[in-house]
Amino acid sequence: MTPRRGDEGSAAWLGALYDQHAGRLYRYAVMILADTAGAGDAVHQVFLAIARKPDGHVRSDERYLRRAVRNECYSALRRRKRETGVDDTAFLETVAATDERPDERLALESAIRTLPAEQREVLHLKAFEGFTFQEIADQLGESINTVASRYRYAIGKLRQHLGAKET
Amino acid sequence: MDEIERGMEETEQQLRHYRPVGPPPELRSRVVGGARPPRTSLWMWLPTSALAAAALILMIVSANARRGLAAEFAPPAENREAVANAVAAELGGDPAVRALVARLIELDEREGTFDQDTAARPEGSRHE
Numbered sequence: 001m002t003p004r005r006g007d008e009g010s011a012a013w014l015g016a017l018y019d020q021h022a023g024r025l026y027r028y029a030v031m032i033l034a035d036t037a038g039a040g041d042a043v044h045q046v047f048l049a050i051a052r053k054p055d056g057h058v059r060s061d062e063r064y065l066r067r068a069v070r071n072e073c074y075s076a077l078r079r080r081k082r083e084t085g086v087d088d089t090a091f092l093e094t095v096a097a098t099d100e101r102p103d104e105r106l107a108l109e110s111a112i113r114t115l116p117a118e119q120r121e122v123l124h125l126k127a128f129e130g131f132t133f134q135e136i137a138d139q140l141g142e143s144i145n146t147v148a149s150r151y152r153y154a155i156g157k158l159r160q161h162l163g164a165k166e167t
Numbered sequence: 168m169d170e171i172e173r174g175m176e177e178t179e180q181q182l183r184h185y186r187p188v189g190p191p192p193e194l195r196s197r198v199v200g201g202a203r204p205p206r207t208s209l210w211m212w213l214p215t216s217a218l219a220a221a222a223l224i225l226m227i228v229s230a231n232a233r234r235g236l237a238a239e240f241a242p243p244a245e246n247r248e249a250v251a252n253a254v255a256a257e258l259g260g261d262p263a264v265r266a267l268v269a270r271l272i273e274l275d276e277r278e279g280t281f282d283q284d285t286a287a288r289p290e291g292s293r294h295e
Contacts, residue, residue, distance in 0.1 A: 023189050030188060043190065105185065108182070
């Protein structure tokens with residue numbers, strides 16, 4: 001259930017909203033930006049904008065939040081073109097803690113960093129979040145063919161990159 | 168399944184072992200702690216404050232207008248004297264009564280209710 005801003009005050013309401021959505025939003029931002037610090041800033045900006053809106057003007061559904069984070073990320077990418085230095089902190093983790101393979105993770109991260117943001121985004125939504133191509137197309141306002149080809153390009157490039165590293 | 172598809176499947180399998188990292192713990196306090204109280208309260212008071220300001224302005228303007236009108240239509244001093252003398256004479260002509268009548272006329276003028284014509288008429292003819 002979506003938390004509602006009530007008598008308990010803005011901070012408690014925002015905390016509940018954060019707990020409900022921040023994990024998914026942050027991971028989404030991490031994959032668009034391939035940068036953990038930038039993802040933190042994007043999520044922070046979105047929640048701050050929500051906190052500053054008056055009651056009755058607050059939209060806090062998942063779809064809206066995703067779009068807001070996405071906009072923040074692409075704005076950050078446009079700014080980044082004018083700046084130098086990108087965060088190279090690890091942005092992937094193994095699903096099972098016992099499955100740690102640092103070399104493979106590093107290779108994957110490095111391969112993912114070479115992809116354009118649009119391909120990283122589709123890769124994330126399909127491979128990590130499990131959305132269908134149709135759902136991704138609806139979310140991004142793109143055609144299903146565009147989304148599917150971005151995904152295939154992304155996987156193809158990852159394969160090439162990983163294959164080149166192995167040889 | 169051709170070789171390309173098999174390769175893609177392998178890469179997807181490899182990806183399934185991983186996921187992007189979650190938010191660092193300090194982000195929550197940064198978000199929740201950094202949130203200022205909503206501006207709702209300010210906006211909520213705006214119509215009320217505007218109404219109160221309008222009422223105050225209206226009150227000042229009408230008070231000024233009333234004062235201006237009272238000054239414009241104030242009876243000349245000689246009329247006031249004549250009316251005071253006439254009323255005092257009707258009440259016996261005592262100087263203390265004369266002074267009281269003059270004071271009453273003055274107060275009446277300040278309130279804006281003094282009517283020279285009615286006051287100057289003999290008592291019997293005031294109620295028609």
